[in-house]
Amino acid sequence: MLIGYARTSTVEQEAGLEAQERELDKLGVDKLFSEQVSSVGEREVLQECIRFCREGDTLVVTKLDRLARSVANLCDIQKQLESKGVELRIADMGLDTATPQGKLMLNVFGAVAQFEREVMLERQREGIAKAKKEGKYKGRKPTSDDVKDQVRELLAQGKKPAEIISLTGIGKTTFYKVKKEFQS
CATH class of the missing domain: 3.40.50.1390 (Resolvase, N-terminal catalytic domain)
Structure with a gap:
């Protein structure tokens, strides 16, 4: 098969x-x-x-x-x-x-x-370091405590991940990071 x-x-x-x-x-x-x-x-x-x-x-x-x-x-x-x-x-x-x-x-x-991926990641790190040095790279804004609280509340209510993501407007990765923090 x-x-x-x-x-x-x-x-x-x-x-x-x-x-x-x-x-x-x-x-x-x-x-x-x-x-x-x-x-x-x-x-x-x-x-x-x-x-x-x-x-x-x-x-x-x-x-x-x-x-x-x-x-x-x-x-x-x-x-x-x-x-x-x-x-x-x-x-x-x-x-x-x-x-x-x-x-x-x-x-x-x-x-x-694997070699190609490692070279790409190295170049990416170098580019980020250069941008930070020039003051052009700020990084991603952290998830606000209000949004984290909202996710925790919705989880406590038994809402499903897709529904929480839709209601809060956060990304899937952010949702799972907040969920992991909540469960720790």
Whole structure:
């Protein structure tokens, strides 16, 4: 069975998610899992997808960065799949771990992807430091105590996250940070 997994980081990237889903459909996936969550967040649907996979299945993703956040994370996911007898296919790379060459290339591409990400983050940090030095970077405004109190109150009332986000006008990430503070 071909099992597809699609992911975008934010709900604003709806078109990107739909494009991945269309591509996976063209590749003939039998079951599709998709989610909109940052790669650093909890990817519950990915874990559900991996649990769903059975021996002989192939997990298909459109791009490596939609699946893993680092080489270590990629290796962990690959180990989970391998222990279940599940292969991995990355469409844009033409990579399939059903072959020895595919397994080798997966590790090489994973290392390159992590290197590129680290270089990008380093440049970003340098740019922020320069902007701060020039007085052009102030950072994000902190969430006001009034909004935090409103979130806590709505949580206490048993409101669902989507409803609280809608009522307060805060972002999903901010909501979960405030929720975490509240639960601490």
